[in-house]
């Protein structure tokens with residue numbers, strides 16, 4: 174049956190952890206749902222398209238859009254399915270996509286008219302066409318992987334005032350590595366697992382963004398050195414300050430870091446994950462094995478780049494001493510903010526297959542796969558010890574005295590002050606953040622954040638007095 178689509182509602186439901194008593198509203202008010210805004214660009218301009226992000230707004234349920242598209246993550250899957258069933262009951266056509274749908278397509282297909290496996294840039298416009306022609310398929314998977322010729326993201330549909338960092342941007346898809354706990358290989362199976370935009374397209378998208386601060390949400394911004402070099406060279410002189418993520422090997426291996434800093438890089442999310450070679454080997458994180466983590470920190474420090482270090486607990490070689498060892502290392506080395514995770518075997522990953530084969534998965538309640546709950550049988554300690562150690566690590570890392578100690582690891586006074594203000598500002602003023610969010614005044618915080626991201630050392634092409642703030646550093650709990 175041909176369907177005329179006059180209205181479409183694109184929905185991101187709150188992750189389950191965002192509804193827990195430990196929820197930090199600011200953590201979920203950082204970035205708008207860029208993926209949905211990317212898909213929105215494929216609609217005919219006569220279609221009334223809305224984007225709803227439950228992390229920052231309430232979802233109205235008294236409507237009946239012609240088409241409902243829901244982005245599904247593992248910890249919002251059960252609620253996403255209920256919402257999908259609800260709208261299908263009202264007569265809307267419902268499509269589901271995202272990481273969890275790609276991981277478990279049979280589960281998702283029970284709640285949708287169409288599902289999307291893998292990235293949607295190629296399949297979504299095809300789907301809209303099929304829907305209009307009355308021949309929409311139940312499953313769309315994406316054999317063609319390219320970011321060439323993407324229509325401009327519908328940023329006009331993003332409610333900028335509800336986010337601290339509305340200028341998030343993605344210029345690549347996937348990652349060149351293959352860590353066995355990561356969704357990436359499952360999500361991109363059947364085609365290229367890492368590809369970038371054209372440099373000119375990326376620079377044009379950057380030029381379209383208002384303000385000064387950007388956050389690159391790419392899994393690995395330095396993943397294609399040739400692309401990254403051209404991107405950073407193109408950004409020089411644009412007066413931007415930005416944050417992003419890169420792997421430890423890429424920080425050490427070339428001049429990319431310096432070029433990025435010259436273009437405005439001020440903080441970096443770095444996936445250290447484990448200080449132990451056993452943990453790195455278990456997770457097939459070959460790009461980290463044998464790397465000198467201290468040299469990574471020194472290089473970033475010398476370039477005035479703040480670090481959000483990511484660490485995972487629960488590898489088979491981890492015993493209860495791992496928590497203090499990791500937190501001490503992070504503090505002693507002046508890591509600005511830290512993100513700790515409990516090892517989580519997501520379905521469709523190599524880690525899940527291994528653990529399942531060994532009978533070590535103890536829960537299939539996807540709501541609990543939030544990286545702060547133990548859902549497998551650890552080897553070197555009990556599940557209770559793992560959870561307790563994880564909670565302790567966060568408390569210890571963000572104690573006032575720890576923040577002061579980590580800040581003092583930097584040579585320059587300016588870096589020390591920035592570190593202290595950034596880390597404390599992120600973790601120690603929750604009621605103030607909550608009030609700002611309630612009053613919908615996050616935009617007023619951006620200049621303050623940018624000020625924190627001002628260069629520590631003189632950078633070519635950058636006014637030294639410029640401001641600076643980091644966001645991947647805002648991922649920590």
Ligand code: SF4
Nearest residue numbers: 348350351352355392
């Ligand atoms: S480096 Fe990061 S994004 Fe790439 S495969 Fe490993 S965990 Fe995934």
